Amino acid sequence: MLKLNYKCADSAVVGESNGLNIQEEFFAYKEKIAKIITDLNGNKDKRGQGLRWMNLGYSEETVWYVKEYAALVENRFENILVLGIGGSALGGLAVTEALLKPYWNFLSPENRNNFPRIFFLDNIDPDSIEGLLNVLDLSKTLVNVITKSGSTAETMSQFMIIKDRLEKELGDDYRKNIVATTDKNIGVLRQIAEQEGYKTFIVPDDVGGRFSVFSAVGLLPFALVGLDIDEIIRGVKDMDLALKNTDINENIAAQNALIHYLLDTKKGKNISVMMPYSSRLRYVSDWYVQLWAESLGKEKDLDGNTVNIGPTPVRAVGATDQHSQIQLYNEGPNNKVINFVRVEEFDTNLEIPKIFEYTGIGYLGGKTVNDLINAEADATRVTLADYNKPTVTITIPKINGYYVAQLLYMLEVQTAIAGALYNVNAFDQPGVEQAKNYTYALMGRVGYEESAHVLHEKMSTV
Numbered sequence: 001m002l003k004l005n006y007k008c009a010d011s012a013v014v015g016e017s018n019g020l021n022i023q024e025e026f027f028a029y030k031e032k033i034a035k036i037i038t039d040l041n042g043n044k045d046k047r048g049q050g051l052r053w054m055n056l057g058y059s060e061e062t063v064w065y066v067k068e069y070a071a072l073v074e075n076r077f078e079n080i081l082v083l084g085i086g087g088s089a090l091g092g093l094a095v096t097e098a099l100l101k102p103y104w105n106f107l108s109p110e111n112r113n114n115f116p117r118i119f120f121l122d123n124i125d126p127d128s129i130e131g132l133l134n135v136l137d138l139s140k141t142l143v144n145v146i147t148k149s150g151s152t153a154e155t156m157s158q159f160m161i162i163k164d165r166l167e168k169e170l171g172d173d174y175r176k177n178i179v180a181t182t183d184k185n186i187g188v189l190r191q192i193a194e195q196e197g198y199k200t201f202i203v204p205d206d207v208g209g210r211f212s213v214f215s216a217v218g219l220l221p222f223a224l225v226g227l228d229i230d231e232i233i234r235g236v237k238d239m240d241l242a243l244k245n246t247d248i249n250e251n252i253a254a255q256n257a258l259i260h261y262l263l264d265t266k267k268g269k270n271i272s273v274m275m276p277y278s279s280r281l282r283y284v285s286d287w288y289v290q291l292w293a294e295s296l297g298k299e300k301d302l303d304g305n306t307v308n309i310g311p312t313p314v315r316a317v318g319a320t321d322q323h324s325q326i327q328l329y330n331e332g333p334n335n336k337v338i339n340f341v342r343v344e345e346f347d348t349n350l351e352i353p354k355i356f357e358y359t360g361i362g363y364l365g366g367k368t369v370n371d372l373i374n375a376e377a378d379a380t381r382v383t384l385a386d387y388n389k390p391t392v393t394i395t396i397p398k399i400n401g402y403y404v405a406q407l408l409y410m411l412e413v414q415t416a417i418a419g420a421l422y423n424v425n426a427f428d429q430p431g432v433e434q435a436k437n438y439t440y441a442l443m444g445r446v447g448y449e450e451s452a453h454v455l456h457e458k459m460s461t462v
């Protein structure tokens with residue numbers, strides 16, 4: 001299992017004003033945490049709670065349907081193109097980047113075991129959309145359009161461009177190149193998929209985008225590129241079982257949630273940096289940033305009070321960002337908690353040759369890059385402790401489907417528990433909806449005429 005080391009967030013290491021007396025806090029919050037965990041598990045099947053992502057480790061039916069479709073289209077496509085944004089893209093990106101062989105899209109088909117390359121279009125930059133379409137042979141591309149609402153302007157505009165080009169190239173047969181993942185009943189994409197006869201998968205009810213990576217939203221792209229989705233789901237399930245433990249002393253998601261919450265509310269550490277020491281985990285930071293920001297950044301608490309709270313998440317990657325951000329983290333304001341993710345065993349053991357022994361870099365020869373990256377993680381953690389800057393370290397035994405799934409699922413549960421501690425709804429995003437509505441108004445969507453009028457007036461003043 002994953003391990004969490006929180007010694008460097010303790011006041012014994014970073015001092016009273018920057019750290020917590022963690023054992024005392026665990027004791028003080030024992031009952032509150034136990035109740036939060038009991039409530040989460042007790043409410044997960046109730047409608048409207050946004051908690052059904054807690055069932056995804058047990059979704060055998062989805063796994064079965066995904067595998068069936070992946071087998072059906074195996075060897076038929078050279079590329080998978082995922083269209084989606086936010087929660088409909090970041091989990092897929094994080095997991096494929098972590099689990100596929102590095103530089104997957106550059107490998108020969110044999111080195112990819114004949115599984116397709118995979119691309120994520122998660123933005124609407126016209127240059128990059130056109131650029132990607134210029135390098136992909138659309139006739140050999142399976143397009144997985146993912147949107148829970150079925151109407152997100154970014155995703156649907158990409159979809160419209162690509163559908164149009166596919167149809168011009170392939171005629172009626174274009175439908176075989178599209179698979180849609182969306183709500184089972186509502187939304188424009190559901191309506192179009194039914195009219196046009198696309199293969200579809202479901203984003204389950206009460207599973208928000210940023211908590212959807214282990215639904216068909218993630219599982220389908222994973223299976224299409226040959227990832228072992230049984231192993232992934234096993235990781236989710238085992239972590240879920242471990243995190244049902246209501247004893248904070250045994251529950252790492254609860255521990256990290258409480259540490260973050262208290263460091264923010266008692267010690268002013270309202271920035272949470274996610275810094276895996278692994279390039280393969282770099283998009284886990286992006287995924288975490290969305291999860292933490294959209295879930296916890298809220299204007300109102302659950303009692304309707306205006307609170308304007310939420311810790312600010314920051315993405316980083318070790319060792320790269322030691323040469324970019326660490327100067328600030330060591331010497332700048334003491335307002336952060338840094339989450340290191342440390343990989344115990346890499347797939348490759350890469351030795352540094354014993355050359356230039358007579359120079360100042362001779363000490364590196366004969367060591368491994370593996371030793372170096374973990375030495376840098378340790379050195380950075382200790383240096384931050386010297387500067388009284390709190391950190392926690394999550395250790396992941398290996399980068400495989402089982403442990404990466406555990407890591408993501410643990411962070412989801414941590415977020416849900418943190419939401420309860422902050423007393424906010426971690427599963428809505430009203431602040432995002434407002435900008436979406438303004439965009440609809442600006443783009444002339446029917447029904448948004450009044451908003452467009454108000455907006456044009458406001459725009460002339462700001």
Ligand code: PA5
Nearest residue numbers: 086087088147148149152209210
């Ligand atoms: O987490 C969320 O709910 C959001 O980030 C959504 O995933 C994002 O806005 C995209 O929405 P949709 O899947 O409806 O296109």
